Amino acid sequence: MDKPQFVYVVYVATTMEKLWNALLDAQMTAKYWQHENVSDWKPGSRWEHREANKERKLKLLGKVVESSPPKRLVLTWADPADEGRPEKHSRVTFELEPMRGVIRLTVTHDLLEPGSRMLEGISEGWPKVLSSLKSLLETGQPLPRLW
Amino acid sequence: MNLDKVFRALANPTRRRLLDSLRAHNGESLSALCANLDMSRQAVTQHLRCLEEANLVTTLKRGREKLHYLNPVPLQEIYDRWIEKYERQQLQALSDLKKIAEGD
Numbered sequence: 037m038d039k040p041q042f043v044y045v046v047y048v049a050t051t052m053e054k055l056w057n058a059l060l061d062a063q064m065t066a067k068y069w070q071h072e073n074v075s076d077w078k079p080g081s082r083w084e085h086r087e088a089n090k091e092r093k094l095k096l097l098g099k100v101v102e103s104s105p106p107k108r109l110v111l112t113w114a115d116p117a118d119e120g121r122p123e124k125h126s127r128v129t130f131e132l133e134p135m136r137g138v139i140r141l142t143v144t145h146d147l148l149e150p151g152s153r154m155l156e157g158i159s160e161g162w163p164k165v166l167s168s169l170k171s172l173l174e175t176g177q178p179l180p181r182l183w
Numbered sequence: 184m185n186l187d188k189v190f191r192a193l194a195n196p197t198r199r200r201l202l203d204s205l206r207a208h209n210g211e212s213l214s215a216l217c218a219n220l221d222m223s224r225q226a227v228t229q230h231l232r233c234l235e236e237a238n239l240v241t242t243l244k245r246g247r248e249k250l251h252y253l254n255p256v257p258l259q260e261i262y263d264r265w266i267e268k269y270e271r272q273q274l275q276a277l278s279d280l281k282k283i284a285e286g287d
Binding site for chain 1: 209210238241242243245250252254255256258259260263267
C-alpha cells in the first residue's frame with residue numbers, strides 16, 4: 037500500500053471531548069470550517085460536508101469507516117460526482133492524543149489519486165482548517181472566512 | 184505553539200532546504216533526504232529533530248522506516264496572526280505579480 041500523502045499535526049489547548057465534538061458537530065464545523073459535517077457518525081454510515089449557508093451545497097461525502105470516541109475517526113472522502121466510484125475515494129484519519137496538558141490532533145490523508153484536483157485542494161485546505169479549529173477552541177473565535 | 188521554536192527552526196538554510204524537499208516529495212525517509220544533501224546522516228537527523236520540535240515536520244513509522252512530512256500548520260498560524268482578512272487578496276495579488284515579474 038502506498039504511503040499517506042499528507043500528515044498534519046496541530047496542538048490544541050482543549051479537552052479530548054471538546055476536540056472530538058468539534059470534528060463532528062455541524063454547528064461547530066460551520067463556525068471554523070464554514071461547512072457542516074453531517075452524519076450519525078456510526079461505522080458504515082454516510083457523512084456529508086455541506087456549505088454552511090442557505091444553499092447548503094454538498095461538497096464532499098463519504099462513509100464512516102471507524103469511530104472510536106474520542107480517540108480515532110476514520111472517514112472516506114470523495115467528490116459527490118465520484119460517489120459511485122470507490123476507487124476515487126480517499127481516506128482521512130483523525131487521531132486525538134492528550135500530551136502535556138494539550139491535545140495533539142493528527143490528520144492523515146491517504147489514498148488520494150496522484151495529480152487529482154482533490155489532491156491539490158487538500159494541500160491548501162487542511163492547514164487553514166486546522167488553524168481555524170485551534171483558534172475557535174482556544175479563543176472562542178474562528179478565523180475569518182477561509183475560502 | 185512555541186513560536187520561538189518555529190522561527191529558530193526556519194532561521195537555517197539547510198532546514199529550509201529540507202522543508203523544500205518535503206514540499207516536493209512528502210513522506211520521505213531519512214536516507215532519501217540525505218541523498219540530496221552533502222551532509223552527514225547525523226547532521227541531517229539533528230536538523231530534522233529541530234524541525235520536528237517546531238512541529239514543522241511530522242513523522243510516521245512505516246515498518247522499519249520513519250517517514251517525514253511537511254506540516255505547514257504553524258506557518259498558517261503565523262499567517263493568521265498577522266495578516267488581516269481584508270489584506271489577504273491584495274497580498275496574494277502582489278505575490279502573484281512578483282512571481283510573474285521575476286519570471287518564476
